[in-house]
Amino acid sequence: xxxxxxxxxxxxxxxxxxxxxxxxxxxxxxxxxxxxxxxxxxxxxxxxxxxxxxxxxxxxxxxxxxxxxxxxxxxxxxxxxxxxxxxxxxxxxxxxxxxxxxxxxxxxxxxxxxxxxxxxxxxxxxxxxxxxxxxxxxxxxxxxxxxxxxxxxxxxxxxxxxxxxxxxxxxxxxxxxxxxxxxxxxxxxxxxxxxxxxxxxxxxxxxxxxxxxxxxxxxxxxxxxxxxxxxxxxxxxxxxxxxxxxxxxxxxxxxxxxxxxxxxxxxxxxxxxxxxxxxxxxxxxxxxxxxxxxxxxxxxxxxxxxxxxxxxxxxxxxxxxxxxxx
Amino acid sequence: xxxxxxxxxxxxxxxxxxxxxxxxxxxxxxxxxxxxxxxxxxxxxxxxxxxxxxxxxxxxxxxxxxxxxxxxxxxxxxxxxxxxxxxxxxxxxxxxxxxxxxxxxxxxxxxxxxxxxxxxxxxxxxxxxxxxxxxxxxxxxxxxxxxxxxxxxxxxxxxxxxxxxxxxxxxxxxxxxxxxxxxxxxxxxxxxxxxxxxxxxxxxxxxxxxxxxxxxxxxxxxxxxxxxxxxxxxxxxxxxxxxxxxxxxxxxxxxxxxxxxxxxxxxxxxxxxxxxxxxxxxxxxxxxxxxxxxxxxxxxxxxxxxxxxxxxxxxxxxxxxxxxxx
Numbered sequence: 001x002x003x004x005x006x007x008x009x010x011x012x013x014x015x016x017x018x019x020x021x022x023x024x025x026x027x028x029x030x031x032x033x034x035x036x037x038x039x040x041x042x043x044x045x046x047x048x049x050x051x052x053x054x055x056x057x058x059x060x061x062x063x064x065x066x067x068x069x070x071x072x073x074x075x076x077x078x079x080x081x082x083x084x085x086x087x088x089x090x091x092x093x094x095x096x097x098x099x100x101x102x103x104x105x106x107x108x109x110x111x112x113x114x115x116x117x118x119x120x121x122x123x124x125x126x127x128x129x130x131x132x133x134x135x136x137x138x139x140x141x142x143x144x145x146x147x148x149x150x151x152x153x154x155x156x157x158x159x160x161x162x163x164x165x166x167x168x169x170x171x172x173x174x175x176x177x178x179x180x181x182x183x184x185x186x187x188x189x190x191x192x193x194x195x196x197x198x199x200x201x202x203x204x205x206x207x208x209x210x211x212x213x214x215x216x217x218x219x220x221x222x223x224x225x226x227x228x229x230x231x232x233x234x235x236x237x238x239x240x241x242x243x244x245x246x247x248x249x250x251x252x253x254x255x256x257x258x259x260x261x262x263x264x265x266x267x268x269x270x271x272x273x274x275x276x277x278x279x280x281x282x283x284x285x286x287x288x289x290x291x292x293x294x295x296x297x298x299x300x301x302x303x304x305x306x307x308x309x310x311x312x313x314x315x316x317x318x319x320x321x322x323x324x325x326x
Numbered sequence: 327x328x329x330x331x332x333x334x335x336x337x338x339x340x341x342x343x344x345x346x347x348x349x350x351x352x353x354x355x356x357x358x359x360x361x362x363x364x365x366x367x368x369x370x371x372x373x374x375x376x377x378x379x380x381x382x383x384x385x386x387x388x389x390x391x392x393x394x395x396x397x398x399x400x401x402x403x404x405x406x407x408x409x410x411x412x413x414x415x416x417x418x419x420x421x422x423x424x425x426x427x428x429x430x431x432x433x434x435x436x437x438x439x440x441x442x443x444x445x446x447x448x449x450x451x452x453x454x455x456x457x458x459x460x461x462x463x464x465x466x467x468x469x470x471x472x473x474x475x476x477x478x479x480x481x482x483x484x485x486x487x488x489x490x491x492x493x494x495x496x497x498x499x500x501x502x503x504x505x506x507x508x509x510x511x512x513x514x515x516x517x518x519x520x521x522x523x524x525x526x527x528x529x530x531x532x533x534x535x536x537x538x539x540x541x542x543x544x545x546x547x548x549x550x551x552x553x554x555x556x557x558x559x560x561x562x563x564x565x566x567x568x569x570x571x572x573x574x575x576x577x578x579x580x581x582x583x584x585x586x587x588x589x590x591x592x593x594x595x596x597x598x599x600x601x602x603x604x605x606x607x608x609x610x611x612x613x614x615x616x617x618x619x620x621x622x623x624x625x626x627x628x629x630x631x632x633x634x635x636x637x638x639x640x641x642x643x644x645x646x647x648x649x650x651x652x
C-alpha cells in the first residue's frame with residue numbers, strides 16, 4: 001500500500017468512486033456540480049470524531065466508515081428524502097496508515113453506494129490531533145415534500161421503527177471492556193446495533209405521505225420526543241425493546257429503562273402519525289417493524305407510562321452526550 | 327458568557343443566523359431544505375484544522391472564522407458560481423471557551439453574510455484533539471454555467487487576479503516569530519494577505535462569460551497551472567508580485583520566486599482566457615487587478631520564463647503542503 005500523501009489519498013478516493021450520473025461533476029474540481037430538475041434540496045452534515053463518537057480499540061476502520069455513512073443517511077431518512085450525493089472531509093493523523101484509511105473509506109463508499117449515493121467532493125487534510133470524518137449529504141424530497149420535526153398535532157400517535165436501547169447496550173458492553181462480537185448471541189446483537197446502525201431510508205420516504213412530523217432517534221428517545229412535541233405519553237410496555245437488551249442490562253447490573261429513555265444512537269425513526277393512518281403505516285413498516293409507542297398530548301410534559309401510571313425514569317447519567325462522550 | 331455545551335452552542339449559532347430566504351428550512355431539523363428553481367447546484371467542502379492550517383498563537387479566533395468562510399467562498403468564485411448557503415461543522419476541544427467560539431463564529435457568519443450566504447445547518451461536536459472547522463458551501467452557476475478546471479485550449483492566455491506570493495510571505499513572517507500586525511507596513515500587508523485572503527467572488531462570476539477554464543490559487547501557482555493545463559509558459563516579469571513581498575523576502579533571506587511559484591493560499595483566481603477576450607477581461611477585472619501572466623502551450627511542461635528564457639525555480643521546500651504543514 002502506498003505512502004500517506006494527499007495525492008495518494010485522492011487517487012484512492014477516485015478509484016473507489018461510483019460512476020456519476022449524467023451531468024454531474026465530481027471530485028477533482030473546485031466544487032462539485034449537481035444538475036437538478038425543479039426540486040428543492042435537502043442537505044445535512046454530521047461529523048464523527050475519534051475519542052468522542054468512536055474509539056479505534058472499539059471500532060474497526062470499516063465500522064467507522066460505515067457509521068459515518070449511516071448517520072448521514074439516517075438524516076435523509078428522517079426528512080423523508082431520497083439521498084443523492086455526498087461530500088466527505090477527513091482530518092487524518094500523520095501516523096495513520098493508508099490501509100486503515102482505505103478500509104474505512106471503502107466501507108463508507110459501499111454504505112453510500114447501497115443507496116446509489118456517489119461521493120462528489122470533500123477534502124482531505126492532515127492533523128496533529130484526532131481523526132475526524134465529516135460527511136455532507138444531499139437529497140431531494142419525495143412528491144410529498146420534506147418531513148420536518150414540526151407539525152405534530154395533539155392526538156397524533158407516536159410510532160417508531162426497529163428497536164430502542166440496543167445501541168446503548170452495545171456501548172455499555174464496550175465500556176465494560178467487551179469488544180465485538182461479544183461473548184454470546186445477545187452481546188453480539190447489541191454490539192452490532194451500536195456499531196452498525198441501519199438507516200431507515202425506505203420507510204422514511206414512504207412515511208412522507210402519511211406522517212405529520214418525523215425525526216431520527218440519535219440523541220435518545222426522551223430528547224427526540226421533545227423535538228417533536230412539548231407533550232407526550234410514552235407507553236413503556238409498547239416500546240420495541242429486545243429481550244437481548246433486557247438480558248444484557250440485567251447481566252451488567254444496569255437499568256434497561258434508562259437505556260431506552262436516555263440512551264442514544266439507535267438511528268430509528270420516530271413519527272407523529274394521525275390516528276386514522278396508524279394501520280396503514282404499520283402495514284408499510286412491516287419489514288422493519290413499525291409500532292405505536294405513545295401519543296401526542298396537550299400537556300407540556302413528556303410522561304413515561306407503565307402499567308397505566310406515569311413513572312419516573314432515572315438515568316441521565318447514561319444520557320448520550322455526543323458533545324464529549326468518552 | 328455561558329458554559330460550553332452543545333445546547334448553548336446551538337443557541338449562539340441560531341442567534342447569529344441571517345434571516346433565511348422564503349422557503350428555506352435552516353438549523354434545528356434533521357437537515358436543511360433549500361428550494362431551488364430549475365438550476366444545478368455547485369457545492370464544495372473545505373476543512374481547516376488547528377496545527378495544520380492555522381495556529382492559535384498566529385491567528386485570532388476572528389481570523390480563523392473569517393478564513394474558513396473565505397476559502398469556501400473562493401471555491402464558489404473559482405466555479406464562477408453564486409454562493410447561496412453554507413453548513414458548518416465544528417470539532418471543539420473541551421478546554422475552549424464559549425467566547426473564543428463566539429468570536430470565531432461571528433466572523434464566519436459576517437464573512438458569509440457579506441455575500442448573503444446563510445448558514446443552514448451543520449454539526450457541533452466535542453473533541454479531545456485539535457479544533458476543526460469544516461464548511462460546506464452551495465451555490466448556483468450564472469447563466470453561463472459553472473466554470474471547470476478543464477477546458478483550457480492551446481493559445482489561451484493565463485490571467486490572474488490580485489497578487490501572488492504575498493500569503494506565503496505572511497506565513498514566512500509567522501514562521502519567523504513575527505505575528506500580525508508585523509513591524510512595518512510591508513509586514514502588515516503580507517500578514518493580512520495570509521490571514522485575511524479576499525475571495526474573488528464577483529470577478530469569478532463575471533469571468534464565467536469569458537473564460538475557458540478557471541481555478542483558485544490555493545495550493546500555489548505551479549500546482550494550479552498544472553490543474554488547468556499540461557503545458558504553459560509563465561511570464562515571470564508579468565506576475566503581480568508586490569514590492570512589499572520582494573522586500574520582505576529579501577529581509578528574511580528567502581527567494582521570492584519560490585514563494586511565487588510554490589507558495590500557496592493566495593486564493594486569487596487563475597483563468598485560461600481566449601486571446602480575443604483578454605482586453606474585455608482586463609476591463610472587467612480592473613477593481614481587483616486582473617493581468618495576463620502567461621499562455622497555454624502544446625508542450626507538456628510548465629516553463630517559467632524570465633528575460634525571454636526558461637528558468638528553473640527551486641524551492642519545493644516552501645511548497646504549501648496543506649496535508650501537514652506546521
